[in-house]
Amino acid sequence: MKPASFLAALGLLFTGATAATAANLPAAAAGNDDTIMVKLPNQVSMTIVARDKQQLRELKAYKLDSLMVLLDAYITQAESAGRKGSNGQVTMEFYPAKDKPSSKAAPEQVRVTVRGSKPNADRVEVFMNKKLGVTVTTEEDGQNENVSVRINSNDPKADSVKQAKRVAHKKKLSGTDFGVDLGLNTFVNKQTYAPGGVEQPYDLRAWGSRYVALNWKFWARTGKNSPLFFHLGPEIAFNNYMLEGNRYFSANAAANRTDIVQEPADQRNLEKSKLAVTSLNLPVGFTLKFKDKDSDKDLFRIGAGGFVGYRIGAHTKLKYEQDGRTHKDKDRGSYNLEDFQYGVSGTIGVRNFDLFVKYNLNDVFKENRGPKAQAISFGITLGDI
Template sequence: MKRFLLLPLLTMLLALVSTTGSARALRALNDDTIVVRLPNQATMTLYVKDRAQLRELRNYKLDSLMLLLDTYIAQAEKASKNSSSEQVTMEFYPAKDQPGKRVPEQIRITMHNDSQTDRPAKKGERVDVTVGRVFGVTVEENSADGNDRVSVRVGSSAKSDSIRMAERKAKIEERANRPVHSNFTIDLGLNALTNKQQDQNGNSLDLRPWGSRYISFNWVYDIRLGAKGSPLYLRTGPELAFNNYMLDNNRRFVNQDGVTTLELPTEVGRNYEKSKLAVSTINLPLMLALSFRDDKGRNSFRVGAGGFVGYRLGSHTKLKYEEDGNTKKDKDRGSYNLEDFQYGLQGTMGIRGIDLFAKYSLNELFKNNRGPQAQAISFGVVLFN
């Protein structure tokens, strides 16, 4: 350790020792380490990298801090003994509990259960304590030489895996506890039709399942309902959706005399490789959603249900076929007597990293008596949720 840091550290440590008893030995191990042996043979090791990190520790009265930590560790140890998990993490907020006092804003304590096979397991064999973002304490019981050790790290990069895990969990919980959470997702799936009726020519609106694709780009806003930690949300946000309805049985859409019908090709021997109706809409869903998390703070199960309204932005038909050895593509824009407004029901369900969606239109795809009657269903997976 740099020479100009040695005297302040010794002064601080001796002040701490004076509250618990005189030190039997004080020994510098290396340039950034000081070891203090207390009368009860406990050992405290202090690691400090620079003066700025030292100031972070000097902001606290160490005797009061140790008493505070002892109280919280006792609570965490009690919770650990009643848990079957390998580790138990608890968070405390002294600044909120003791307003006006010079205490840390947050203290996170992780109790580890020893899993060694050469001796009976004991709850709380190791304790990791994080005070704020820069001050960490590690307590190890039953060390190799039989003496307890306490390691105090200020701003050290040598954090234990458990502390890193606790910090990640804290970030996850912070995001999860926001009153409003926004996200961008993509729905990718297929379209199908139900309650189909024949058109005026007696033709049915049959689709190719794998060619009738659905994709939407969603700006999702989850608004928490209830107190902090409530799993209930109100979900909404605009969606830009693209529906493809790929016809089967070599049919095509024909708009004639204000009525949309299904027709065979007029050219002899022509087979359509593709014959589809493409529709783009902007939708606004409104759903109630529940989101549950596991013991590690990760999303485990999600479910949502509600409705949506949508407005048609554009539509066109597209034909693809062979003619005289050449591939032809005909594209024709128009409304084709589609309903401009759509409304219906929709729902989502997710487990771990997999989310599914389904949408069902309550009104007809085409205007009444001006096109083949059917209602649309879209279903598939949610990406980037």
């Protein structure tokens, strides 16, 4: 039975169903329990069994959508196992509450029985030993499909499709994620740059030297319940290096090097003077995730890895005011930058907040053709690993 049909039937139950006595129900429902039975035109019937009327009224607060996501996975496993058996019949038991002891909404037990004695006949039964029960029976011409479900939850607020999908995602052994890194760049291990005997300072503006990266990660869990995850890229990174003072990077073709030019104060006053570099990288690494026992959410994360990359573009951009007009000069070129780059990276996160740092082990510029320095990028990560 489709989840949509199941939910539609429940909607009808809450709006138009009337209480029926035990005498009008099958023998399985007879006794001192309060019951509700709904018959639909498509030969689907539902029976709800509870101890008293109060429990029947509590049923309206329970959301069944995420439960159907859980049952669908169990029924699929049982059907697959039944097809492998000699007579097509199999019974499987699952214990969601034991697998997730911190959740009050997880069913205590789910038993699925599939009988395939006829070529086109399947019988699926699902039971959860909770205080409220719901029985759904479906019959289709030529298929004779019978599905029986018993459900209940003590924590309806925690039961939703979004929560169920989040839990299923956390229990997956592999998957993909998209993330965005937002941060800043700085130069480290700097050495004096003085081509021709004239020193050329190249300090970076703290807030102007920005870093942005778009990354697609494939991740795989190293074991069913292991907290260790493996992940790899690709990634597109944008590094901006903006110089302090009224200075800018300039390609010196005659000397085959990149110079740092000091713009005279009586000429142009540079608002921006950045060197922008675009790279295609391949990060790889491992992340340890520790969960909160009460909520099963990520409490703390720490990861480490490395990356290799190739420069796919570079340009300088100067922004300044002159003669009452704003000018933006943009020049493309290699600027004697290293084509290949490699380095190490690290991440640390607490709940929904993540920090990253990336350290380039090779120099930004080619040897003796530009300032000798390495780059560090750091900031926050938006997304999951």
